Amino acid sequence: MSQADPLLRCSDATRYFGGLLALDHVDLDVHRGEVLGLLGPNGSGKTTLFNVLTGIYAFSEGQAVFDSRDITQDMPQAVYKAGIARTFQRSRLCLELSLFDNIAIGNYNRLSLGMGFNLLRRRAFAGELKANFAAARELVEVFSPALADRMNEPVSHFPMLDRRRIEICRALISRPKLLLLDEPSAGMTHDETHQLMDDILTVRQHTPELAIVIIEHETSVIERITDRCAVLNFGKKICEGTYAEVIRNEEVREAYLGAA
Numbered sequence: 001m002s003q004a005d006p007l008l009r010c011s012d013a014t015r016y017f018g019g020l021l022a023l024d025h026v027d028l029d030v031h032r033g034e035v036l037g038l039l040g041p042n043g044s045g046k047t048t049l050f051n052v053l054t055g056i057y058a059f060s061e062g063q064a065v066f067d068s069r070d071i072t073q074d075m076p077q078a079v080y081k082a083g084i085a086r087t088f089q090r091s092r093l094c095l096e097l098s099l100f101d102n103i104a105i106g107n108y109n110r111l112s113l114g115m116g117f118n119l120l121r122r123r124a125f126a127g128e129l130k131a132n133f134a135a136a137r138e139l140v141e142v143f144s145p146a147l148a149d150r151m152n153e154p155v156s157h158f159p160m161l162d163r164r165r166i167e168i169c170r171a172l173i174s175r176p177k178l179l180l181l182d183e184p185s186a187g188m189t190h191d192e193t194h195q196l197m198d199d200i201l202t203v204r205q206h207t208p209e210l211a212i213v214i215i216e217h218e219t220s221v222i223e224r225i226t227d228r229c230a231v232l233n234f235g236k237k238i239c240e241g242t243y244a245e246v247i248r249n250e251e252v253r254e255a256y257l258g259a260a
Contacts, residue, residue: 106170
């Protein structure tokens with residue numbers, strides 16, 4: 001795959017739920033290193049597209065090729081191993097577990113999980129634990145040095161902003177090539193959202209090859225951090241371009257902004 005080729009090419013992506021057409025033959029390319037905003041009103045198919053791409057739902061029709069590999073029929077574990085990580089709109093942290101434990105869950109593909117290794121090879125186990133703790137701490141420090149000093153505290157101790165940071169770190173610990181963020185600012189104040197977007201821009205500086213697709217309702221967020229946007233309505237892609245281009249589109253204004 002050349003640099004000009006998309007990292008992800010989604011062609012004719014379609015998903016039916018019984019007689020309901022939730023995703024209507026969507027074509028979408030995502031390139032290495034870009035931030036793509038996915039816009040649309042509630043129920044327009046944005047999260048369904050994420051779920052289809054990550055193997056939670058099967059394609060009814062269409063195809064997805066990621067990094068030259070067809071992932072159309074892959075299960076979520078295989079999609080993860082291929083290099084796609086995601087967050088969810090609703091928090092899926094284990095509140096009783098520590099910050100470190102929650103991040104380590106996202107790196108299970110690189111952990112030695114066999115009972116023999118963990119019980120009998122104690123020195124190797126300790127070394128792996130130390131290395132994973134260091135990697136998790138280094139990642140958290142990108143978001144918040146103060147948060148990195150609280151790696152062993154239960155997640156229940158942290159406010160929403162920090163929980164969202166932890167969820168993103170859990171996705172990033174596997175070193176994905178593509179990160180899918182499903183409304184990361186949900187449940188946060190405007191100031192908290194601004195801080196989280198600063199964090200995402202910092203992550204982009206640290207990992208310039210990482211591609212990011214973000215679902216977000218705050219248009220000011222999309223304008224600030226994206227290179228390109230795609231807009232869905234009733235499961236169909238109705239517009240694509242820079243934020244400035246899509247926001248001028250009359251169909252977008254009617255569907256998403258409520259223009260008369």
